[in-house]
Every structure is written in structure tokens, then in C-alpha cells.
Amino acid sequence: MRRAMERLTRGVARASERAMRGANGGTREPVSAVRAGAVTAVVTGTAASAIVAGGASAVACAGESESKNARAATEEKSDGGKGIGKGETKTPTVVFVLGGPGAGKGTQCANIVRDFAFVHLSAGDLLRAHMKSGSPEGNMVAEMIKQGQIVPSEVTVNLLLDAMRASGEDRFLIDGFPRNKENRDAWENTAGFDCDFVLFFDCPEDVMTTRLLGRNEGRSDDNIETIKKRFVTFRESSLPVINYYEKLNKVCTVNSDQSPEDVYAQTKGFFSKFA
Ligand SMILES: Nc1ncnc2c1ncn2[C@@H]1O[C@H](COP(=O)(O)OP(=O)(O)OP(=O)(O)O)[C@@H](O)[C@H]1O
Numbered sequence: 001m002r003r004a005m006e007r008l009t010r011g012v013a014r015a016s017e018r019a020m021r022g023a024n025g026g027t028r029e030p031v032s033a034v035r036a037g038a039v040t041a042v043v044t045g046t047a048a049s050a051i052v053a054g055g056a057s058a059v060a061c062a063g064e065s066e067s068k069n070a071r072a073a074t075e076e077k078s079d080g081g082k083g084i085g086k087g088e089t090k091t092p093t094v095v096f097v098l099g100g101p102g103a104g105k106g107t108q109c110a111n112i113v114r115d116f117a118f119v120h121l122s123a124g125d126l127l128r129a130h131m132k133s134g135s136p137e138g139n140m141v142a143e144m145i146k147q148g149q150i151v152p153s154e155v156t157v158n159l160l161l162d163a164m165r166a167s168g169e170d171r172f173l174i175d176g177f178p179r180n181k182e183n184r185d186a187w188e189n190t191a192g193f194d195c196d197f198v199l200f201f202d203c204p205e206d207v208m209t210t211r212l213l214g215r216n217e218g219r220s221d222d223n224i225e226t227i228k229k230r231f232v233t234f235r236e237s238s239l240p241v242i243n244y245y246e247k248l249n250k251v252c253t254v255n256s257d258q259s260p261e262d263v264y265a266q267t268k269g270f271f272s273k274f275a
Pocket residue numbers: 099100101102103104105106107108124176211212214215256257258259260261263
């Protein structure tokens with residue numbers, strides 16, 4: 001594990017250089033992975049799965065108590081087939097937890113952490129802590145969050161890797177990342193291994209809006225103006241990432257337009273192999 005993390009650190013510098021060359025706050029993200037007709041469906045409040053290419057696979061995944069892909073990933077891992085460095089036999093287990101703003105990612109991560117041996121790392125929480133530093137970079141992060149934009153990958157990947165190292169653990173729920181192709185590329189180039197699977201919380205925008213406006217945690221982005229921007233960013237930049245993983249058959253979708261208890265009943269099925 002330590003060697004894996006050391007390799008992650010070395011990779012950061014190389015990936016940072018590449019990421020900064022392409023850093024744009026997420027606005028250059030190609031939207032080709034999102035089917036044209038489906039964008040309208042989201043605008044009208046249809047759940048995001050309607051615009052995820054290969055949605056049928058997502059439904060199949062969500063209908064199983066354990067993801068086919070999660071199982072395959074475990075089998076590959078036990079062979080050492082996903083080693084991230086010479087002589088490295090153990091790779092951290094990473095689940096990317098994705099979904100629109102207010103879909104309930106953080107709420108469900110808390111449940112998973114209670115019942116399974118995972119460390120929850122929220123990219124948004126790490127960025128919010130970073131912005132409080134008052135440094136120029138922290139101020140930039142604060143402004144980007146207020147505008148619903150995606151912070152350059154270098155910043156987020158460094159924060160995540162630092163937190164992973166500091167935990168000393170080897171199973172992580174990475175909540176709210178990767179948010180665009182640049183994030184995903186930076187992760188791959190830096191970490192040298194991919195997630196085991198993606199846990200996708202699918203929720204209609206009108207439901208998410210109500211939740212965000214009722215959250216009342218004093219966040220600078222939980223206001224209607226920023227919420228609209230966050231939805232645009234999610235549709236244009238984040239859904240293509242889910243599409244990407246969907247094509248790899250790695251997405252486990254949960255309908256999060258249900259009570260927190262019912263959402264978790266569905267969610268925990270994907271973690272049975274970690275019990
Ligand atoms: N299934 C649910 N039903 C009703 N309310 C919920 C549900 N899940 C979460 N909430 C509430 O909705 C709000 C947003 O939830 P949460 O913070 O977990 O979402 P999130 O996806 O992590 O959001 P963000 O991406 O903005 O950080 C919170 O106030 C939470 O208590």
C-alpha cells in the first residue's frame with residue numbers, strides 16, 4: 001500500500017503538468033457521449049439515467065445484489081492483475097460515487113462507512129476545506145465552487161491522494177469525483193489504476209433542487225442560481241464520465257428518488273462482497 005501511494009505521489013507532478021495544460025474548469029468537456037434527445041429529458045426533470053448511454057446495462061447492474069463488474073474487478077485484483085507498480089501486489093480499492101448535486105451521495109456514503117470498511121473521501125469537502133486556507137489557490141477554488149465550475153484536476157487529485165495516504169487505509173469511497181474527462185484522465189495518469197466500480201445515484205433535478213434548497217448547511221453553492229449552473233455542469237461534463245464507465249459495464253445505478261432507507265437498501269447490495 002505504501003509503495004502504491006508513493007507511486008501515486010510521483011505521478012501527481014507529471015499529471016499536474018498535463019492537467020494544467022488542459023485545465024478549463026470543465027467547459028471544454030465533449031458532450032458527444034450524451035445522446036442529443038436525452039438532454040431535453042433531463043431539462044424537463046427526467047432522471048439522469050435516461051441520458052446515460054447503455055442505460056439498460058445500468059438497470060441490470062442495479063438489479064443485481066452484487067455487480068458483475070465489481071466481481072470481475074475483485075477477481076482481477078486477487079490475481080494481482082491490476083498492480084500499479086513493479087512488485088506491487090496490492091492496489092487500493094476505489095469506488096467512485098457519482099450523481100447530480102443533492103442526489104444523496106454523502107448521505108449514502110455515511111451508511112456504507114458505518115457498515116463496511118471504507119474511508120469516505122468527499123472531493124467537495126476537501127475542496128471546501130482547502131478554500132478556507134485563504135491562499136490564492138484556495139480563493140480560486142472558492143470562486144469556482146460558487147460558480148458551479150469544476151476545479152482544475154491537479155488541485156483535486158492532490159487533495160484526494162494526500163487524504164488517501166493520510167488515512168493509511170486501502171478502501172475508499174471517492175465521492176463527487178471524477179467530474180469530467182480531465183479529472184478522469186488525471187486520475188488514470190496519476191494513480192495508475194482505475195476504480196473498481198462507479199456507484200451512480202440517479203435522481204430527477206426537481207427532487208435534487210428541493211433537497212439542496214433545504215440542506216441549510218450554509219454552502220455558497222446551495223442557492224437557486226448556482227444550483228442551475230451545477231446542473232448544467234453535471235449534464236455537460238459529469239454525465240459523459242458516467243457514460244464512459246457505462247461502456248465499460250462498471251456502473252451500478254441506484255434510484256435515489258426514494259427514502260434514504262430505501263436508497264440504502266439498494267445501495268448496500270453492491271457492497272456485499274466487502275462484508
Ligand atoms: N433519499 C433522500 N430523501 C430525502 N432527502 C435526502 C435523501 N438523501 C439525502 N437527502 C437530503 O438531501 C440533502 C442532500 O443530500 P447529500 O448531501 O447526501 O447529497 P449529495 O449528493 O452529497 O450533494 P452534493 O453533491 O451537493 O454534496 C441533504 O440535506 C440530505 O439530508
